[in-house]
Amino acid sequence: MVPRPHGGRLVNRVLEGRRRELFLSEAKELPRLEVNIERAIDAEDLAKGVFSPLDGFMGREDYLSVLEEMRLQNGLPWTIPIILDAGRDELTGVREGDDILLSYGGIPIAVLTVEEIYSWDKKLHAQRVFKTTDPNHPGVEATYARKELLVGGRIELINPPPNPLERYTLWPIETRVLFKEKGWRSIVAFQTRNVPHMGHEYVQKAALTFADGILIHPLSGWKKRGDYRDEVIIAAYEALARHYYPEGVIVLSVLRMNMNYAGPREAIHHAIVRKNFGATHFIVGRDHAGVGDYYGPYEAWEIFKEFPDLGITPLFVREAYYCKKCGGMVNEKICPHSGEHRVKISGTRIREMLKRGELPPPHMMRPEVSKVILEFDNPFVE
């Protein structure tokens, strides 16, 4: 059964029709806060229920509760702060209770009713969320680059920010209607920011064996240099689905959301978000949402023990490898053979081969997938 949204209610803060017209005409008079694409994406996610039950950027109490307890003030699991930063000079004359206009590239995105303006300790934030204050961590670096004040308050979306992958983007209400239409009662969600190799396919199919369908949910939004470009990931998955999945068992859709690289905390966040999309199960990989060696390989599994009240079931799937003796993809739980027979499916190695224009061997990546990736001039974020 498709689960209830997190907190019991799917948020919808999208302005439509006459109300939108009214807001738009009034918006010209409002103080304007120009935001970057990451915050514009957050605003759209808030308005379209991705972050249900949040319906706006966090106020101080929820923010501190998330930092310290990994829960909202009301006790509901929540691990990644959803916050809006602003410079002191940008908020001159703005008071609590005022409406302000959030714009991106000069285009009105949302109206925010200011409930609170407060300061934050970026170092504390980094330590709690990322478990490090090392500025080399991409999430910490992004935190340190943010402005000195935070603004909390509910939002109403006027215009979504530009989305080059709109054709592939489904929102929670849409996946929920889709799953209902398909008659799926158990849905596994697979988070990715990579092109699929044989290890991914193995994990997905292992989970799919016991579920009605799988939501392949690549994340689009801010990424670090060297990550695969969004359109490459989509094209690679389309090739995989076309050649190696039966029809009607996959929903391939982009999740428009920022990546934080917060390891275990982010694994919980990813699970909560997928629950809002209607998934019943969520695949948690080794070093999920990690970067470098900031997190232990299984920390993202351990943290789930602290959240028996999550409302979505995590599936902890071991890393897959090719075993020459078994003659296929396996993992250490189902293969008795020693290391000499095992071929690790290394994403890094595959990336290097693709960078050189070489096809990875078929036991690492499907040739149909490799060929599609190599058709792009530059498959990686610069």
Add this chain to the structure above:
Amino acid sequence: MAGNKVAVEISKELYEKAAKFIEENGGFKDVAELVEFLLQEAIASEDEGVELSPEDEEKVKERLRSLGYI
């Protein structure tokens, strides 16, 4: 009955087991909250918590059709 709450009876043994579970795993402030959560999980209807008029649902389906999802 107090306010919009009603009382249900469960065995003492199960109650104690539930209390021990909360003590060890957290996540719930008391047994009542755990029971409410589990019941919600088990019997909530598909559309619970999702406000969507039939017209809006048709609009969503129209977009899903146009994108080839259904």
